Amino acid sequence: MSPMDPDPRAHVINAVIQARASSTRLPGKVLRPLAGRSVLGWVVRAAAAAPGIDNVVVATSDQPDDDAVAEEASRQGALVARGPLDDVLARFAVAVESYPADAVVRLTADCPLLDPGLIGQLVAQWRAQPSLDYLSTVLVRTFPRGFDAELVRAGVLAEQIETARGADREHVTSGIYADPERYSCAGIVVSPAADDLRVTLDTPEDWAVIEGIVAELGDRVGDWREVVALLRRRPDLTALNAHVEQKKVGR
Secondary structure: OOOOOOOHHHOOEEEEEEOOOOOOOOOOHHHOEEOOEEHHHHHHHHHHHOOOOOEEEEEEEOOHHHHHHHHHHHHOOOEEEEEOOOOHHHHHHHHHHHOOOOEEEEEEOOOOOOOHHHHHHHHHHHHHOOOOOEEEOOOOOOOOEOOOOEEEEHHHHHHHHHHOOOHHHHHOOHHHHOOOOOOOEEEOOOOOOOOOOEOOOOOHHHHHHHHHHHHHHOOOOOOHHHHHHHHHHOHHHHHHHOOOOOOOOOO
């Protein structure tokens, strides 16, 4: 290891959770109570429990509607960054400027069952290979929707903040994984695949599924294998949101 290459264990990796109160299909979803804590509280807890994460930052908007989100984030022990409502990438810029890091793990506040172990896998793989620009659980999707985590090298995120346009500013990372010739990307996949399942929170049907899972598994951080096993045993639960279509990434 050359003197120019610091110990990779010294890299700072922050989790940045994007969250806002407004939602077209399920308004206020991130502040909904779930087994005694808010949905956002579940996500903050999972991020904080992930091995190798240094700081947990909630990136919300600077609109008055999101004062409650900022307050709840602080109450849950997260740091807070606030920026434009519709330019999510600009919010990430504020998060990185306020809380500098070598890499950022992007999480969304509508995934209360996030698995800290999966986030930790991303972190460990990047620390072992910090030349990677992008590493995620969704590059090739084999996990259920709701276990999405993406790690981006800070320098690459800074490039996107300067150059991304249109939908890429809303979706934060789409300008990276859509350009594999430019950026080195890697993903975590599992077999058998479980990408037919959905445990993200976007509709009332999704809420019914998540409540059903929590009723069975209790108030504790997510474990993707446990959730998949439960849903395979409970087709009555999976049927509740099987018809829900994910909103498409516009380009």
